[in-house]
Amino acid sequence: xxxxxxxxxxxxxxxxxxxxxxxxxxxxxxxxxxxxxxxxxxxxxxxxxxxxxxxxxxxxxxxxxxxxxxxxxxxxxxxxxxxxxxxxxxxxxxxxxxxxxxxxxxxxxxxxxxxxxxxxxxxxxxxxxxxxxxxxxxxxxxxxxxxxxxxxxxxxxxxxxxxxxxxxxxxxxxxxxxxxxxxxxxxxxxxxxxxxxxxxxxxxxxxxxxxxxxxxxxxxxxxxxxxxxxxxxxxxxxxxxxxxxxxxxxxxxxxxxxxxxxxxxxxxxxxxxxxxxxxxxxxxxxxx
Amino acid sequence: xxxxxxxxxxxxxxxxxxxxxxxxxxxxxxxxxxxxxxxxxxxxxxxxxxxxxxxxxxxxxxxxxxxxxxxxxxxxxxxxxxxxxxxxxxxxxxxxxxxxxxxxxxxxxxxxxxxxxxxxxxxxxxxxxxxxxxxxxxxxxxxxxxxxxxxxxxxxxxxxxxxxxxxxxxxxxxxxxxxxxxxxxxxxxxxxxxxxxxxxxxxxxxxxxxxxxxxxxxxxxxxxxxxxxxxxxxxxxxxxxxxxxxxxxxxxxxxxxxxxxxxxxxxxxxxxxxxxx
Amino acid sequence: xxxxxxxxxxxxxxxxxxxxxxxxxxxxxxxxxxxxxxxxxxxxxxxxxxxxxxxxxxxxxxxxxxxxxxxxxxxxxxxxxxxxxxxxxxxxxxxxxxxxxxxxxxxxxxxxxxxxxxxxxxxxxxxxxxxxxxxxxxxxxxxxxxxxxxxxxxxxxxxxxxxxxxxxxxxxxxxxxxxxxxxxxxxxxxxxxxxxxxxxxxxxxxxxxxxxxxxxxxxxxxxxxxxxxxxxxxxxxxxxxxxxxxxxxxxxxxxxxxxxxxxxxxxxxxxxxxxxxxxxxxxxxxx
Numbered sequence: 001x002x003x004x005x006x007x008x009x010x011x012x013x014x015x016x017x018x019x020x021x022x023x024x025x026x027x028x029x030x031x032x033x034x035x036x037x038x039x040x041x042x043x044x045x046x047x048x049x050x051x052x053x054x055x056x057x058x059x060x061x062x063x064x065x066x067x068x069x070x071x072x073x074x075x076x077x078x079x080x081x082x083x084x085x086x087x088x089x090x091x092x093x094x095x096x097x098x099x100x101x102x103x104x105x106x107x108x109x110x111x112x113x114x115x116x117x118x119x120x121x122x123x124x125x126x127x128x129x130x131x132x133x134x135x136x137x138x139x140x141x142x143x144x145x146x147x148x149x150x151x152x153x154x155x156x157x158x159x160x161x162x163x164x165x166x167x168x169x170x171x172x173x174x175x176x177x178x179x180x181x182x183x184x185x186x187x188x189x190x191x192x193x194x195x196x197x198x199x200x201x202x203x204x205x206x207x208x209x210x211x212x213x214x215x216x217x218x219x220x221x222x223x224x225x226x227x228x229x230x231x232x233x234x235x236x237x238x239x240x241x242x243x244x245x246x247x248x249x250x251x252x253x254x255x256x257x258x259x260x261x262x263x264x265x266x267x268x269x270x271x272x273x274x275x276x277x278x279x280x281x282x283x284x285x286x287x288x
Numbered sequence: 289x290x291x292x293x294x295x296x297x298x299x300x301x302x303x304x305x306x307x308x309x310x311x312x313x314x315x316x317x318x319x320x321x322x323x324x325x326x327x328x329x330x331x332x333x334x335x336x337x338x339x340x341x342x343x344x345x346x347x348x349x350x351x352x353x354x355x356x357x358x359x360x361x362x363x364x365x366x367x368x369x370x371x372x373x374x375x376x377x378x379x380x381x382x383x384x385x386x387x388x389x390x391x392x393x394x395x396x397x398x399x400x401x402x403x404x405x406x407x408x409x410x411x412x413x414x415x416x417x418x419x420x421x422x423x424x425x426x427x428x429x430x431x432x433x434x435x436x437x438x439x440x441x442x443x444x445x446x447x448x449x450x451x452x453x454x455x456x457x458x459x460x461x462x463x464x465x466x467x468x469x470x471x472x473x474x475x476x477x478x479x480x481x482x483x484x485x486x487x488x489x490x491x492x493x494x495x496x497x498x499x500x501x502x503x504x505x506x507x508x509x510x511x512x513x514x515x516x517x518x519x520x521x522x523x524x525x526x527x528x529x530x531x532x533x534x535x536x537x538x539x540x541x542x543x544x545x546x547x548x549x550x551x552x553x554x555x556x557x558x559x560x561x562x563x564x565x
Numbered sequence: 566x567x568x569x570x571x572x573x574x575x576x577x578x579x580x581x582x583x584x585x586x587x588x589x590x591x592x593x594x595x596x597x598x599x600x601x602x603x604x605x606x607x608x609x610x611x612x613x614x615x616x617x618x619x620x621x622x623x624x625x626x627x628x629x630x631x632x633x634x635x636x637x638x639x640x641x642x643x644x645x646x647x648x649x650x651x652x653x654x655x656x657x658x659x660x661x662x663x664x665x666x667x668x669x670x671x672x673x674x675x676x677x678x679x680x681x682x683x684x685x686x687x688x689x690x691x692x693x694x695x696x697x698x699x700x701x702x703x704x705x706x707x708x709x710x711x712x713x714x715x716x717x718x719x720x721x722x723x724x725x726x727x728x729x730x731x732x733x734x735x736x737x738x739x740x741x742x743x744x745x746x747x748x749x750x751x752x753x754x755x756x757x758x759x760x761x762x763x764x765x766x767x768x769x770x771x772x773x774x775x776x777x778x779x780x781x782x783x784x785x786x787x788x789x790x791x792x793x794x795x796x797x798x799x800x801x802x803x804x805x806x807x808x809x810x811x812x813x814x815x816x817x818x819x820x821x822x823x824x825x826x827x828x829x830x831x832x833x834x835x836x837x838x839x840x841x842x843x844x845x846x847x848x849x850x851x852x
Contacts, residue, residue, distance in 0.1 A: 041691075042694070044690075044691040044695060048695050127599075127600030128603045128604065128606075135608065140826065147816070150819065226703035230703075233708060241706065245712070256710060260707075263701075264702040386755065388751070390752060394751065398845075412757055455756070
């Protein structure tokens with residue numbers, strides 16, 4: 001990464017070092033760089049929380065109505081774990097949200113991934129389906145919400161549908177791109193060796209396209225998580241988004257921010273899980 | 289440790305005054321990089337003096353630190369130890385007086401050829417009309433006529449490097465640093481550029497430091513060859529070449545048939561491939 | 566230095582031709598015409614299925630699924646007559662106004678911040694972690710706090726647009742600035758350019774394509790966030806229009822609104838793309 005000072009340079013790191021540094025010294029210097037970044041990150045995080053605390057509980061610059069202190073938020077989270085808020089505990093609401101996300105995301109994948117692969121693999125299929133996809137795609141999942149409510153009510157089905165709409169687009173696009181980006185040489189080699197079209201698809205194209213597919217899965221999950229919150233703001237009786245909005249309307253800032261913190265945390269966990277799974281299934285891929 | 293080389297190649301005429309201050313002087317310059325996996329010694333403490341008007345070529349294997357030395361000399365890298373002096377005074381920040389030509393051209397993609405070449409002049413505050421004149425002149429010297437409004441993305445590698453050289457030369461630097469400038473070009477373009485460089489040399493007043501992989505290039509273009517050992521880099525030979533050596537003035541293809549050229553080339557090659565203790 | 570066509574030629578006509586520089590979905594050959602026909606047929610089929618579904622459901626639930634014709638009629642109607650205070654166009658403009666406010670602020674704040682983050686390692690390392698965490702909170706999740714602070718009025722909606730658009734802009738700008746070829750920075754130093762010049766004359770222009778990529782995403786994120794905010798508590802705008810349609814059970818109006826949202830989003834996208842092409846004409850133009 002370029003900086004305005006020249007601390008780093010493009011140098012062949014893999015070459016042997018001179019006799020002056022031994023293995024343990026080298027390792028120490030390497031660790032130091034990584035720790036430094038971690039430390040700075042942690043420090044800034046702590047500073048941010050500290051400022052938050054000072055502004056609220058410390059100097060009372062910000063009223064608790066607008067922004068509760070981190071302590072209050074933490075306490076509220078603790079309370080919500082055992083005491084129900086609008087019929088469910090924190091865990092109840094969280095799992096409601098997560099279930100909807102997973103269902104919609106999986107549905108998006110089950111339908112979107114094969115569709116995308118086929119679109120890239122077969123010209124006929126693409127000619128037939130892509131135009132329809134292209135027309136429906138710009139209609140954002142948010143825009144679908146009122147329609148979904150009218151047709152399905154404020155139940156789980158409506159929300160899963162919204163999440164599905166949000167997730168299916170990246171599934172399709174990335175699956176398409178994943179197949180398209182496979183080196184044509186590989187395909188040609190496989191065909192030349194006598195593998196059938198389907199066999200090539202299964203044994204060459206799919207494994208080679210795995211990294212991009214994983215990336216698509218991750219984007220789809222991100223979309224899914226985003227849209228479930230939106231759906232819960234409008235079409236729900238449970239879920240973290242529902243909790244947040246209900247609390248906001250009741251001017252209950254502590255619960256609002258408690259819900260937000262949990263939303264962020266779950267987003268983080270989902271993202272980390274996706275990254276771990278991707279690493280597991282396609283360890284050779286970079287940038288995951 | 290400089291070797292005694294054949295007297296034939298020693299500069300006989302125009303020997304510079306030995307008491308004169310070297311144009312560029314590196315003293316005990318070394319570089320250690322802190323990389324993710326630990327520290328890397330790119331350059332062992334090295335001394336190098338470059339006299340005014342020299343065309344110094346530096347040859348060495350990959351990773352021997354020659355590029356690092358060049359970067360330190362130009363001011364783009366700060367050494368881990370040692371000092372750099374230009375005209376006897378401590379060298380300051382990098383600037384147009386120590387122009388650099390990079391292997392990857394490093395042309396500003398968002399500027400056309402004219403603006404690329406004129407960039408240094410613009411930074412220096414040269415008036416537009418003067419700037420344009422200087423740039424136009426450089427353009428005809430480098431054979432870029434007609435390409436003034438072209439963007440780097442539209443140019444071939446050879447053309448881009450010409451622009452890069454023009455950009456450096458238009459500033460009339462007293463020191464010109466060239467870091468494997470023809471390394472990214474295909475073989476034919478490279479040969480062309482080598483001949484062009486030799487031609488340019490006769491009209492340049494700059495002192496040149498030229499880093500290269502290629503022994504032929506070094507022997508063909510240089511008035512002095514510095515040979516470096518593999519990492520950690522050290523200078524193992526320092527060979528002066530006469531300005532009027534037999535192959536100067538030839539095209540490089542022709543030069544390669546010249547016996548003295550070849551024996552010097554072989555000598556350097558052997559130096560590069562002997563294991564030093 | 567992009568390679569030209571990479572075409573896989575095999576006997577099996579089904580295997581798709583992969584990227585060529587000028588590859589389009591439909592090539593003007595005999596096969597291409599057939600494909601176009603297929604596409605048109607499936608789109609038509611979509612509308613037919615829709616119309617049939619409308620007619621069938623109209624039996625038991627009149628008005629639940631409006632026919633395509635009805636939607637078209639409503640579209641025309643709303644374009645000339647007011648509904649819930651404005652014509653369709655009036656609502657869209659009102660929405661665009663609030664979107665524009667939040668969006669412009671996001672750019673004005675986000676681009677310089679992103680450039681600075683991307684160029685100065687220390688600042689980036691210090692601020693990134695906070696950004697990273699905030700990134701996991703979806704933009705819509707900021708609607709409740711915005712409601713808490715500002716109610717459901719104009720200000721809060723513009724703020725929501727800002728929050729939705731800002732991260733995309735900062736992050737993509739930062740990445741673009743950080744990915745500027747270090748050789749270019751070295752070259753500019755050797756040509757005498759100081760810190761400020763490097764920032765403004767080298768890093769910023771070269772990062773611009775990447776910035777625009779983020780701007781595109783931010784524009785669409787912001788637009789969607791606005792609609793969501795309007796759906797929740799708006800009093801004017803296309804989201805509000807849809808909500809009203811929903812309240813009155815006028816599904817055709819809901820669909821008109823959906824179409825209007827999609828068209829506006831597409832137009833905004835085209836504008837951003839056109840602008841980006843204009844400002845980054847130096848990009849690979851090689852044939």
